[in-house]
Amino acid sequence: MAQKPGIPKGTRDFSPEVVAKRQYIISTIKHHFETFGFQPIETPSFENSDTLMGKYGEEGDRLIFKILNSGDYLAKANEALLANKDSLKLTSQITEKALRYDLTVPFARYVVQHQNDIEFPFRRYQIQPVWRADRPQKGRFREFYQCDADVVGSKSLWQEVELVQLYDNVFSSLGLSGATIKINNRKVLSGIADVIGAKDKLIDFTVALDKLDKIGEDGVKKEMLEKGITAEAIAKVQPLFNFTGSISEKLEKLSDLLATSEEGMKGVEELRFICDTITEMGLDKSILDLDVTLARGLNYYTGAIFEVTAPKEVALGSIGGGGRYDDLTGIFGLKNMSGVGISFGLDRIYLVLEALNLFPETVTEATKALFINFGTTEALYSMKAITKLRTMGYKVELYPDAAKIGKQFQHADKRGIPYAVLTGEAEMESNQFTVKNLTTGAQKSVSLDELIQQLDS
Amino acid sequence: MAQKPGIPKGTRDFSPEVVAKRQYIISTIKHHFETFGFQPIETPSFENSDTLMGKYGEEGDRLIFKILNSGDYLAKANEALLANKDSLKLTSQITEKALRYDLTVPFARYVVQHQNDIEFPFRRYQIQPVWRADRPQKGRFREFYQCDADVVGSKSLWQEVELVQLYDNVFSSLGLSGATIKINNRKVLSGIADVIGAKDKLIDFTVALDKLDKIGEDGVKKEMLEKGITAEAIAKVQPLFNFTGSISEKLEKLSDLLATSEEGMKGVEELRFICDTITEMGLDKSILDLDVTLARGLNYYTGAIFEVTAPKEVALGSIGGGGRYDDLTGIFGLKNMSGVGISFGLDRIYLVLEALNLFPETVTEATKALFINFGTTEALYSMKAITKLRTMGYKVELYPDAAKIGKQFQHADKRGIPYAVLTGEAEMESNQFTVKNLTTGAQKSVSLDELIQQLDS
Numbered sequence: 030m031a032q033k034p035g036i037p038k039g040t041r042d043f044s045p046e047v048v049a050k051r052q053y054i055i056s057t058i059k060h061h062f063e064t065f066g067f068q069p070i071e072t073p074s075f076e077n078s079d080t081l082m083g084k085y086g087e088e089g090d091r092l093i094f095k096i097l098n099s100g101d102y103l104a105k106a107n108e109a110l111l112a113n114k115d116s117l118k119l120t121s122q123i124t125e126k127a128l129r130y131d132l133t134v135p136f137a138r139y140v141v142q143h144q145n146d147i148e149f150p151f152r153r154y155q156i157q158p159v160w161r162a163d164r165p166q167k168g169r170f171r172e173f174y175q176c177d178a179d180v181v182g183s184k185s186l187w188q189e190v191e192l193v194q195l196y197d198n199v200f201s202s203l204g205l206s207g208a209t210i211k212i213n214n215r216k217v218l219s220g221i222a223d224v225i226g227a228k229d230k231l232i233d234f235t236v237a238l239d240k241l242d243k244i245g246e247d248g249v250k251k252e253m254l255e256k257g258i259t260a261e262a263i264a265k266v267q268p269l270f271n272f273t274g275s276i277s278e279k280l281e282k283l284s285d286l287l288a289t290s291e292e293g294m295k296g297v298e299e300l301r302f303i304c305d306t307i308t309e310m311g312l313d314k315s316i317l318d319l320d321v322t323l324a325r326g327l328n329y330y331t332g333a334i335f336e337v338t339a340p341k342e343v344a345l346g347s348i349g350g351g352g353r354y355d356d357l358t359g360i361f362g363l364k365n366m367s368g369v370g371i372s373f374g375l376d377r378i379y380l381v382l383e384a385l386n387l388f389p390e391t392v393t394e395a396t397k398a399l400f401i402n403f404g405t406t407e408a409l410y411s412m413k414a415i416t417k418l419r420t421m422g423y424k425v426e427l428y429p430d431a432a433k434i435g436k437q438f439q440h441a442d443k444r445g446i447p448y449a450v451l452t453g454e455a456e457m458e459s460n461q462f463t464v465k466n467l468t469t470g471a472q473k474s475v476s477l478d479e480l481i482q483q484l485d486s
Numbered sequence: 487m488a489q490k491p492g493i494p495k496g497t498r499d500f501s502p503e504v505v506a507k508r509q510y511i512i513s514t515i516k517h518h519f520e521t522f523g524f525q526p527i528e529t530p531s532f533e534n535s536d537t538l539m540g541k542y543g544e545e546g547d548r549l550i551f552k553i554l555n556s557g558d559y560l561a562k563a564n565e566a567l568l569a570n571k572d573s574l575k576l577t578s579q580i581t582e583k584a585l586r587y588d589l590t591v592p593f594a595r596y597v598v599q600h601q602n603d604i605e606f607p608f609r610r611y612q613i614q615p616v617w618r619a620d621r622p623q624k625g626r627f628r629e630f631y632q633c634d635a636d637v638v639g640s641k642s643l644w645q646e647v648e649l650v651q652l653y654d655n656v657f658s659s660l661g662l663s664g665a666t667i668k669i670n671n672r673k674v675l676s677g678i679a680d681v682i683g684a685k686d687k688l689i690d691f692t693v694a695l696d697k698l699d700k701i702g703e704d705g706v707k708k709e710m711l712e713k714g715i716t717a718e719a720i721a722k723v724q725p726l727f728n729f730t731g732s733i734s735e736k737l738e739k740l741s742d743l744l745a746t747s748e749e750g751m752k753g754v755e756e757l758r759f760i761c762d763t764i765t766e767m768g769l770d771k772s773i774l775d776l777d778v779t780l781a782r783g784l785n786y787y788t789g790a791i792f793e794v795t796a797p798k799e800v801a802l803g804s805i806g807g808g809g810r811y812d813d814l815t816g817i818f819g820l821k822n823m824s825g826v827g828i829s830f831g832l833d834r835i836y837l838v839l840e841a842l843n844l845f846p847e848t849v850t851e852a853t854k855a856l857f858i859n860f861g862t863t864e865a866l867y868s869m870k871a872i873t874k875l876r877t878m879g880y881k882v883e884l885y886p887d888a889a890k891i892g893k894q895f896q897h898a899d900k901r902g903i904p905y906a907v908l909t910g911e912a913e914m915e916s917n918q919f920t921v922k923n924l925t926t927g928a929q930k931s932v933s934l935d936e937l938i939q940q941l942d943s
Contacts, residue, residue: 033819034595034598034601034818034819035534036533036534036595037530037532037534037583040531040835041530042528042529042530042596042599042600043528043529044527044600044603048525048528049526052526054929060879064783064879064880064881065876066571066852066853066882066883068502068505068852069502070499070502071500071529072493072500072502072613073493073497074585074617074629075629076493076494077494080493082494090557092556094553095554096551096553096554097551097552097581099549099551100548100924102573103568103571103572103573103576104573106571110570111560111569112560112568114563116558116560116561117558118555121797123554125494129552139499140494142489142492142499143499143501147767148897148901149901150886152883158531160531160532162556172530172531172532183887184887185886185887187869187884187886190869191884198877219612239514246801274493297793308871309866310870348500362491362659375931394522395523402644405865408644409763409766411768412644412647412763413767416651416767419518419521419651420655422517422521423521424520424521424522424526425521426522426523427644429607429640429642429644430640440605440607440923443639444605444606455877
């Protein structure tokens, strides 16, 4: 019985045009990853559930896709759980594998498992799909690619400098101007918490402060008070409510503000090294900015925090992020292994390039010439030329059937193939080809060498 | 608590070296797919279970990885099934998605779903992982890549000709000589069944005949008799027991043998066109052979059947296969859509290239030069050169920490980096770099331009 075909919600089919555009972004990112010395690894699509569960919080556990055990998976399941329909507790009894939720935890697992074969510091990149059982919505999918570059095994701040440059190099190659690379430091956030005397209120504080543009200073302060941050504490960080100017001016303000916090001052120092060096070296097409409200993955990062936002005119938000985490591999038993890394948001970058019309036309260029099929003899003559052209790297095709010529031209047209090549008795006798430019309609008789020149033009 | 890290059986981590080698094979295959006019598509890793179940036989259904529904998946499950621990019947109640088992069924689904956007004949390629809950063993994995090229929408035999050429072109680029591209035709097999008067015994017949080399003519005939094929029937196909010679000689024999079978003669005719054309055009590094015992996926293919075996000296068996299927999309309701395609076995090809030492050394070449880190000032000087070199596409790195020089050299050595670049006060003053060849130990002072020349050499 015929089924109406479809795909699971939150997943996508990619047509040739879309694959070509995605590959263009991926190969650009890969190229720059490699010039920076990052090396590719790949990990399995599914991991043992133990490896993933408990690493992303309770919400994360819920969003991990679990794979049903094969065979008689209920044989050893607990009867009481089945009778009570206890989905949550039964899961670990009937599944032991789960789909990758991100690339960071598998990377940590990889480093620990292969630590004896790895030469540290280890720079790896990984470009693979991940899966999340999230509610699908515009721009959020259940299957999507992550493109991560991380260095593990050194605390050197040169790596943070390089990661900023890496973002800029990739965006430059993609022709993308005006992305903002926002930087912050976990230690600066801790310093702010020290100063306001409320470590446990840090998230409430940054969330409120982040709304400064929208609800104004009074609104932010009101929210902070509601969240239980004292007026006294708020007064202490008054400079953050007018936190503008150049990066060095901002660093000066922070330096004054956090003078009493040792950790905070360490963060300022780190930020200063990174920002001063980048200023000295210059960026091509991106803007570096210091944003003290930046707090993504607060419990995870221990030093630098990065987030990249698309140019304002496209309003597409974050296109990348990352940071330093001093205990990446501790969950798998390998201590003192500091890591720092960044991620590129492939889907968002795709939307940005599309919105700004930045995909080069050549990206989706496929077959260059269609040889019209007039029958077996002519097709054999054509196929000999086609074979030679393909060996030289040209993308050329024979229309497979000796169909009506109109139909064959229509096929070339619909496929966007720029040239048609016609071969009849006259051409075969003189060892020539008639090549027709399908845009202009111009056609001429050429030798194989001349045909090659035409395809090159 | 620290966990001992590991991965599910039948899956693999790929180190940078292995990824580089796999990518070399994949990009070679992709290049040739594209010169033949194949265009890439991608489909989701998981499909609706309905799309996959029932398409690969009972055994296939069992080997498909099912994904547990999210949330309270037991809520609507049948109590009796739970109480009886009926794993088989419960599956469809608690899972609605499943991991891709091959690329052919998703392709058929794609063609039907997007038929209005596709210009036929449609040449697509697809290189993505598939998953099977098979018992893992040497060379058989639960996650592995398939590399498929198919044309759908034309019955032209030129496509079979091209697919043979495509195999040859890929193997030539990989430097692989002596692969045998075996061809057969489903209609010839039907013809044989006609002649022996036993359609239902065809598989038994070909399986037995395939053992000719191992157990000899008498052994094969004994097995055939045991399987219920009559002595009379066996006598009728006596020429198949001495089925040697050139392809044209084989075709002559088949032509005599199958003279009474209309379908059989159609198969001979198809084979003759394909083989004659290939003979006329020539192959570069591969051998075409006609093998009447070739019957892979018998119920699936309707015309040509292909299988490629590795050169005999490596004894690694099949490295690819394919064929024509006249009703690819019928299962999803689109009739009369003939397809023909081939697949490359990435893992097997990898083993073959490894065994024959055919991977070019450059494939695993990563970072070209390590800049030794002598401290912040020197590192900044180095980093300016590094930034310029990277923009030009060179893979260069700064050692991130000002560690002991011996440790830094050791790092370059272990990573197989061919050059070290040293910059001290003298170099900075004269705007030079000291470049050291880590193989020969030779070192000299050079300008940035000269350094670039060195890296190019």
